[in-house]
Amino acid sequence: SQQGEEDPQALSIQEGENATMNCSYKTSINNLQWYRQNSGRGLVHLILIRSNEREKHSGRLRVTLDTSKKSSSLLITASRAADTASYFCATDGSGATNKLIFGTGTLLAVQP
Amino acid sequence: EPEVTQTPSHQVTQMGQEVILRCVPISNHLYFYWYRQILGQKVEFLVSFYNNEISEKSEIFDDQFSVERPDGSNFTLKIRSTKLEDSAMYFCASSETGTVNEKLFFGSGTQLSVL
Numbered sequence: 001s002q003q004g005e006e007d008p009q010a011l012s013i014q015e016g017e018n019a020t021m022n023c024s025y026k027t028s029i030n031n032l033q034w035y036r037q038n039s040g041r042g043l044v045h046l047i048l049i050r051s052n053e054r055e056k057h058s059g060r061l062r063v064t065l066d067t068s069k070k071s072s073s074l075l076i077t078a079s080r081a082a083d084t085a086s087y088f089c090a091t092d093g094s095g096a097t098n099k100l101i102f103g104t105g106t107l108l109a110v111q112p
Numbered sequence: 113e114p115e116v117t118q119t120p121s122h123q124v125t126q127m128g129q130e131v132i133l134r135c136v137p138i139s140n141h142l143y144f145y146w147y148r149q150i151l152g153q154k155v156e157f158l159v160s161f162y163n164n165e166i167s168e169k170s171e172i173f174d175d176q177f178s179v180e181r182p183d184g185s186n187f188t189l190k191i192r193s194t195k196l197e198d199s200a201m202y203f204c205a206s207s208e209t210g211t212v213n214e215k216l217f218f219g220s221g222t223q224l225s226v227l
Binding site: 030031041042043044048050088090092099100102103105 | 145218
């Protein structure tokens, strides 16, 4: 699989439910980030978790990181219709710059 | 909140023509990037730029591509002779210092269609 593979590819839930998206990667990382993209728009940074962190919260978002399994999950609690978007994980590439390697994305649809 | 702005939002061009995509990064940011996203595919890194020179580039960023910071605010991506496969959404991004553990701020993108 490619660096940064999310699953599921698509997820449809009802408003109020929780949504969980998973990401797997292949190489060592310094950090893993999650971004959101509304249809036809740019990417918006949601949360960054460092390789020495296991869990991080931001509002309704909860991110976990398991470096031994090279995987991360993003949980959105009490989802809203406005959460409908594509969600991407991104890992930092090797080298001195902050190049990001994006995953394939999960398309989340929250039904009102 | 400060934003990265990109113009135009849509660009249609004929194959073989030159295009210039423009970006205004966030004013106090030092690192600039171009990414692209072909419809239905991953967001792909093209190039990073710091201190008026390319810091890193991907294999996609061949001799047909160039970047420039012509003045203190604009950051441009030029494609010299466009091909059909250059059709994609092109995103500009910037970050404060370009170090690891730093988030990127993305513009809304320029949708390039090569006919």
